[in-house]
Amino acid sequence: MNIPRTSYPRIVIIGGGFAGVALAKKLSKQEVQVVLLDKNNYHTFQPLLYQVSTGGLEPDSIAYPIRKILKDFPNFYFRLANVEEIDTKKNKIRTNIGNLKFDYLVVASGSKTNYFGNSEIEKHSMAMKTIPQSLNLRSLILENFEDALLTSDLNERNALMNFVIVGGGPTGVELAGALAEIKKGILPKDYPDLDTRLAQINIIQSSDCILKGMSVKASAKAEDFLEKLGVNIWKNVRVTNYDGKTVTTNTDLIFESATVVWAAGVKGATIKGLEAEEFMTRGNRLLVNVFNQLKGFEHIFAIGDIACMVNEEFPNGLPMMAQPAIQQGNQLGDNILKLIEEQPMEPFNYKDKGAMATIGRNKAVVDLKRFKFQGIFAWYVWMFIHLFFLIGFRNRMVVFVNWVYNYVRFDREARLIIRPFKKRFKV
Amino acid sequence: MNIPRTSYPRIVIIGGGFAGVALAKKLSKQEVQVVLLDKNNYHTFQPLLYQVSTGGLEPDSIAYPIRKILKDFPNFYFRLANVEEIDTKKNKIRTNIGNLKFDYLVVASGSKTNYFGNSEIEKHSMAMKTIPQSLNLRSLILENFEDALLTSDLNERNALMNFVIVGGGPTGVELAGALAEIKKGILPKDYPDLDTRLAQINIIQSSDCILKGMSVKASAKAEDFLEKLGVNIWKNVRVTNYDGKTVTTNTDLIFESATVVWAAGVKGATIKGLEAEEFMTRGNRLLVNVFNQLKGFEHIFAIGDIACMVNEEFPNGLPMMAQPAIQQGNQLGDNILKLIEEQPMEPFNYKDKGAMATIGRNKAVVDLKRFKFQGIFAWYVWMFIHLFFLIGFRNRMVVFVNWVYNYVRFDREARLIIRPFKKRFKV
Known part of the structure; x- marks a missing residue:
């Protein structure tokens, strides 16, 4: 995929939604190489999509070029790519524009509409x-x-x-x-x-x-x-x-x-290679521990809608909303750096900031x-x-x-x- | 096409560009029925299209809903339609959504890219x-x-x-x-x-x-x-x-x-039924007289890019730009009303307001x-x-x-x- 290997560890992030962008920003000034992959060259502010549908706003005002979010960071690479498969054994992903090795992988592929099979x-x-x-x-x-x-x-x-x-x-x-x-x-x-x-x-x-x-x-x-x-x-x-x-x-x-x-309804946007029964939960979300790690892996994570992190308050997983995604992205940024430096990671602690909806x-x-x-x-x-x-x-x-x-x-x-x-x- | 016949004469305008919109506005408060047809439900401000292409502007800011331009006028009808043929003998047009009779017809269909046959x-x-x-x-x-x-x-x-x-x-x-x-x-x-x-x-x-x-x-x-x-x-x-x-x-x-x-290069966006040799000129434009009338017709007009009006200064026709289109639309509005009232029409007199281009x-x-x-x-x-x-x-x-x-x-x-x-x- 034409991305140079440097002495920095390579962190590959799949998805430029709330979670992926928060994480990438957090890592941007650190001594790591960040590769962010997304199917679109823009980040979408999904909460306002209904205003695009109803003629109140034009898409450009709720979308933002991903390259621009991270333009001043020398170790940051963005590629417009569709990830087709993850090879957890060889630490490699396959995309429509070639393969890529990773040292750390973060799946932030979000969710898609759930038609429940109809x-x-x-x-x-x-x-x-x-x-x-x-x-x-x-x-x-x-x-x-x-x-x-x-x-x-x-x-x-x-x-x-x-x-x-x-x-x-x-x-x-x-x-x-x-x-x-x-x-x-x-x-x-x-x-x-x-x-x-x-x-x-x-x-x-x-x-x-x-x-x-x-x-x-x-x-x-x-x-x-x-x-x-x-x-x-x-x-x-x-x-x-x-x-x-x-x-x-x-x-x-x-x-x-x-x-x-x-x-x-929505369901996790899963990727081939990550279908193991031990972490695939209801609604195609990937079960993660309090460090957002996938079961059985130290260096593969999931954050945002695709991740299913359960706690007492949320036995079915945190809500699939912007806030958990942003908070997980931020926290994982710190944790990956700790992991690299061989320090203990901090468990994720969801701060529920509430919810809102506008009717008119x-x-x-x-x-x-x-x-x-x-x-x-x-x-x-x-x-x-x-x-x-x-x-x-x-x-x-x-x-x-x-x-x-x-x-x-x-x-x-x-x-x-x-x-x-x-x-x-x-x- | 589901448009009621009233006692007012019906003026059909083909095209909601600069010329068509200027004319429709001029006629909007008069005792005539105006039917405006366009392939799009919006008017395009073409001079700024290059800024859309280069990411400087989003389309909605240079487009405008045609229905909104003329929303307060009770005798105005807009239809999203593709005009397929004009029958000048029966005073009728054929579109993809049905046929329509007219009393007066104004062709303001504009121009399209000219590949000179390649x-x-x-x-x-x-x-x-x-x-x-x-x-x-x-x-x-x-x-x-x-x-x-x-x-x-x-x-x-x-x-x-x-x-x-x-x-x-x-x-x-x-x-x-x-x-x-x-x-x-x-x-x-x-x-x-x-x-x-x-x-x-x-x-x-x-x-x-x-x-x-x-x-x-x-x-x-x-x-x-x-x-x-x-x-x-x-x-x-x-x-x-x-x-x-x-x-x-x-x-x-x-x-x-x-x-x-x-x-x-551009050429006139002609419509089937208007190919008579006596008014089709170089670049597929329709030759009109000083009242924008097509040769041989009192009640069929062409304005804007599709119209070729020649004078001493412009022997090949007025330039295909916004200004002649707007001026012709305005003038024809007055002239059609005069024609209906059986008064003499005023000849069109192009006021050249100049030209400009931005480089950066x-x-x-x-x-x-x-x-x-x-x-x-x-x-x-x-x-x-x-x-x-x-x-x-x-x-x-x-x-x-x-x-x-x-x-x-x-x-x-x-x-x-x-x-x-x-x-x-x-x-």
Whole structure:
């Protein structure tokens, strides 16, 4: 892979998400060689993907060139590569651009959408885990409105304007809120000849509450906010299939819909070579010890969504969120240096900073350790925290300008079909 | 096409570029029904496409939803449609979403890249007339740098870092300047293991000066600026072919290059049904009279790039630029209303507001009617004018933030491969 061998130990990091980037930054000024591999040349700020899908933001403001994050560090190498296999015996990885030996390997490959084996749903529904997926969803939503204008078949028009979001976690809730605001603020102006009432937004949640990981109060308030925005919430309903036209469920309920967003679950993005039973857990995550080490290895680690670290509070593993990923990346940076210097490593100790979700204009729910609050102040906190965690001054400025504009004007201007999703719109 | 017939006369406009949008705005508050058709749901500010290609701006800040431009006008209809044929006998057009009758028809379909019949060049080179094309070029440039890192074959690496721009008009000049700044400011930081000297930027111009339409002084100064930035200018050289690897010319010169941008000419984007010999001119433009009427028709017009209006100063037709398009759109708005009211129309009188091109940081050339100037003041004028003509307050703000950032930081942050262009990078 054309990377020079130096006297420094080589640490290979697979994945430039929150975990991988935090780790790489931590190691950047040390006497180690860091090779970061990712399928994309950018880091994605996933919490704001739903705003890309709904025309509120453009992808460049929530993505950041990985090369730029680490540009001033002489021992840092980035390669745009797809890792195909890990050979734990020979300490080697195989990628689409060649092989690479490692001294230390950190798997930070993240997670991907979990369809629980249903290939029909996978084929016909939209996911929102990556920027291209989010742009596809944006195109589809706008294309469906254009198509709704053209048909004189009321059932078809209904289906084109009926949104089904499967999964009532933060992704589903935030997307539903944004769609409700489009329905209210943009649809009547942009499509005066469409009956706005036909636009229905549905969240289907398999359990008895939305935002399951958050407090009861946050969940109840989020539900209240969504209902006020006109979102239909269907609880204790499980989607059984979607054939591109009809969503069937385990109840009598069916939905005719041209836009089904699958936000019902994620699973670890595993890599060939790491399937040993002793560390592969539920949801394809890799079981690690308190040092993020894979069982049986001193020099192979997993961090972030792909890692499953259990403790008393989280017997199924830490939540698959940005905070554990960043904290693990930071901690592992210190630990790898300790390991190299043959000092004892520190066990990872997750500091739960809470969770939050925004539902719409002036509406958010925030659970901090000591305070739980909802409403307009929560919304400001949500915005401030998201701006703060965005990488890059320019990104923060551009997102800020967009948010102020969208707030003042009740608008979302990035409603452009730049890359059509449906065949019919391709020219 | 599902558009109600009212008592108002129906004016169908094909194309939402500068000309079509100017006309639609002019007609929006009048007692006419306006139907605007475009292949995209957005208007593109073409003069800044080269900044999208070079990672300086994101597409949403130079594009604008057409529905939004005209949202408050009750008699305005937009349809996302591809016009396939015009039936001038039956006053009807055929599109991919159905047929439509018109009372007045305005063709504002613009122009497209002219390969002068060379299908090899068309297949292998990149164009920069639309947003998707510009994004493809951005991806290709970045992918080529990534590939250059991987190869140990020096010839191949050379070719991957060798840029050939065919055509020394404003597009070619502005793109070359931006690439030169990437070479200087970004390449050494992002790709410390690539030898920047290998990155060559070439402009190939068939005549003996660049920026042919501008003053001698502007042309000479632009050449001077480009040479100082390290751009190679090859004058009196005509490209004869490009097979994806080698650019051949009518001289001994050949270029091994993986990135050839074809900016050597445009031609009218004609529509089937309008091929009559009496109005089809050189470069597929439609010959119109001083009222923008097509010969033989009172109620069919052409405006903008597709229209060829000749006068003493411009015997080959007005330049294919934004200004004539906007002015014709405005004027035709008034004239159609006069025609409906059976009053005499006013002949079009082109007000030449001059031309300008930017070469890079603090470097631009401006030709106004009375003043011609170059350098840093010209650069400010260029920026001010472009910000002023951008549609939308948010677009202006976002472009402004990006420009300030890029200027202060010597940077271009949108260097993201969001939609890979080469197969190998698709995941």
